[in-house]
Amino acid sequence: KAGVTQTPRYLIKTRGQQVTLSCSPISGHRSVSWYQQTPGQGLQFLFEYFSETQRNKGNFPGRFSGRQFSNSRSEMNVSTLELGDSALYLCASSRGGAVVQETQYFGPGTRLLVL
């Protein structure tokens, strides 16, 4: 079974631009979560989508948004990029059921550099 894939793997943008990142979950998984990883703040939850609906949201500004398609693939968008948005963006997929011990499987991430 193929793992979680993310595209692109690397991205360089300038301040003020916007960016769209893509995540394809493991087949059969309906939940996709997004995380931002930086040296200073560590791994932080952005939001989670399940069946095309945002089910959970972290404490990030409205410039960060996402969506999920009917095939469970998800995109996240960051508008008006700031230098502090430079980070590794990880997505994770799971079946999405109400099972506490359900494992999340992470993709390799998209490394975004904002200049």
Add this chain to the structure above:
Amino acid sequence: GQSLEQPSEVTAVEGAIVQINCTYQTSGFYGLSWYQQHDGGAPTFLSYNALDGLEETGRFSSFLSRSDSYGYLLLQELQMKDSASYFCAVRDQGGFQKLVFGTGTRLLVSP
């Protein structure tokens, strides 16, 4: 809110045993997970503890004490490939897919 504290770095030699600690403060507790992340790689799931005690998976074991809000990951027979960052994580009470991660511990294994 939730917060999890880990040592920033641990060093050990091949063949040794190392313990990585995690203390947490949470409003609602739904188990403690551990993830491994190699430089440039994705976090990969290692273990999950919902109840007190020790869970063993090969060379790795994880322990939880809910009364002490404390857990640890034990790595035995260390190998060079175990050099990586290790994160503990809890689920947020607002959603089981929302993981709150610890600060991470960088493990350096030397020959």
